[in-house]
């Protein structure tokens with residue numbers, strides 16, 4: 001299956017598909033410095049937890065790629081500076097911090113190598129982070145297919161597809177794999193206010209791939225569930241805490257409560273890069289608040305009164321009691337989550 005590429009690495013440059021302009025305009029913007037990557041993540045030119053991690057890996061490399069010959073201490077000082085800067089881009093997705101840590105640790109392990117070798121191997125490490133996500137997504141999809149059947153309809157929220165990671169995506173992986181097997185899995189996509197990842201990205205990538213997708217406004221999810229149209233909910237995640245609480249796009253918790261009310265299984269698609277056992281519970285996950293313009297404006301036009309008070313949290317936490325299973329690349333995790341997450345990731 002051919003997937004839309006959210007980033008391409010070529011000639012020491014990260015070409016980023018500008019997701020702010022999708023689906024109307026397909027435009028790749030070149031990023032040549034760690035600062036460029038920081039802005040792309042912060043301004044959501046690219047987004048989605050795994051993709052943020054992938055971009056951060058390249059950002060770390062771009063931050064040191066022009067360094068001349070120097071001692072290891074100065075090299076590490078620069079790596080750490082770039083890491084601290086990139087870490088401020090967005091606070092919720094654990095993939096960002098994991099990629100920065102991984103690149104910093106790799107540089108530390110290369111202590112004995114000359115600068116040119118360090119740089120070459122750090123570029124390869126960033127490429128490796130990207131390649132590993134493809135494998136992870138495939139394994140998540142395979143694990144999901146043991147829970148789903150041909151002809152089922154799932155509901156998803158936000159975008160956890162090829163535009164949020166690479167290739168199969170996480171929540172979309174079973175849908176794409178099912179299609180490759182000749183199954184038909186239909187999807188209802190919540191539009192996902194305020195940034196509209198569902199309408200602009202999920203509906204776009206699934207329809208481009210020939211998947212049967214129906215777009216609904218967020219407040220229609222309860223209605224379609226009550227009509228018996230949904231067999232399962234599958235969403236991605238930005239961070240899984242040690243007790244099984246998960247953070248995902250704002251609105252996910254409401255969908256989970258609805259699914260519980262209508263007795264519909266609620267599944268989390270979680271790459272191991274998103275599981276953070278150092279975060280004890282959902283209460284410990286930092287929740288990003290974004291610019292109020294995302295709520296008061298619609299494509300550059302004001303839709304709310306001037307001076308109105310606005311609250312715009314970008315994520316919410318779904319309590320583990322609302323989750324049927326967390327499907328990872330390392331296996332399917334059922335309650336009790338605390339114990340079972342520890343068995344795999346502890």
Ligand code: MRU
Pocket residue numbers: 047048049050093157158159160161164165169170171197235236237238248249250314
């Ligand atoms: O604000 P975003 O678009 O970065 O939020 C994305 C999500 O919430 C996704 O569901 C999550 O990152 C998982 S992507 C595989």
